Amino acid sequence: MTIVQPVQIQVADKVFEAxxxxxxxxxxxxxxxxxxLxxxxxxxxxxxxxxxxxxxxxxTLTMEGPTGENNELSTQGRGAFLCLSNDESDAATVGLVGQVFAALIAGNPVITVGLKGQEIMDKIATSVPEGVIQNIAESALDSIVEANNLAGIAILCDDAAAQVLNQRLAAxxxxxxxxxxxxxxxxxxxxxxxxxILRFVTERAISINTTAIGGNATLLELGSLDE
Structure with a gap:
């Protein structure tokens, strides 16, 4: 059975790689x-x-391997992130801005919620590619949380609300x-x-063999002489 993702998730998935x-x-x-702004x-x-x-x-960190290869370690975004706050205070709004910018600078498209989210989105949307940041009404929140392709949720809330949400995501x-x-x-x-910031990324490792043709075979042959 094909599961249809909410349109906001579809849009986010399309712009994520770019x-x-x-x-x-x-x-x-x-x-x-x-x-x-x-x-x-x-x-x-x-x-x-x-x-x-x-x-x-x-x-990008470059580390030389034991047989001459270069191992490159870098990060990439996870995918669509939902950013929201259960607190309407000014301090919490500063936190919401922090969530949004952390998710965006890490390489993730962002979905915000409600009027606070709309205000933040309006300030950012004209400077980034279309679809990188979107906003939804609070009535649409459940459909986004339940979406199979949602990569993450950044939320400012109390411990009780966090526990309920964690159990919901685990299921x-x-x-x-x-x-x-x-x-x-x-x-x-x-x-x-x-x-x-590390909560918004995954690690990516690339191993590049930089030895001459037969180099690894020569190392193996040298190792066999000790036997």
Missing amino acids: WDSLGVQGRDELLARTLT FPEAQRKMAVWQIANAQQEIAD KSGLICQLVIENDSQNLTTIAAPHY
């Missing part, structure tokens, strides 16, 4: 254009998330949905941590 392939620097250049506290949070991504995930079929929780709406201790 958005992710821009790299941190390419996404930074587009997102930086939006920063002046945000109030000061929200802007500082957005700037911090972008700068942190440059520090934590922008570089889903399809793609494993990453749950990224912030439960400190005033201090935003999770969202403001350097490792927060």
Whole structure:
């Protein structure tokens, strides 16, 4: 049986590869254009998330292997992320902005919710490719949460709500949905941590054999002489 995904998930899936392939620097250049549109506290949070991504995930690490190959370790986005907050306070809105910018700079398309989400989307949408950020009404929230292709949910809520949502996601079929929780709406201790960005990415490893033809065979032959 073919499962029809919500249209927002379909749109996000279509733009994901192109958005992710821009790299941190390419996404930074587009997102930086939006920063002046945000109030000061929200802007500082957005700037911090972008700068942190440059520090934590922008570089590809190259490691030489034992037989001469180069192993390249980098990151990529996970896919469509739902970003929302159960708290309407100003501090929580700063956190919501942090969630959105962390998800976007990591290479993921984002879906926001309700009026707060719409305000954030409106500031960003004109500077990024169409479909990279979308908004839904709260009445459509359940259909997005239940979508098989939803890669993750970043939410600002209390522990009780987080537990209920975690159990709901665990019961889903399809793609494993990453749950990224912030439960400190005033201090935003999770969202403001350097490792927060790592919840929005997966690792990608590429091994490149750079030895000459027969190089590995020569190493094996040398090893056999010790027997």
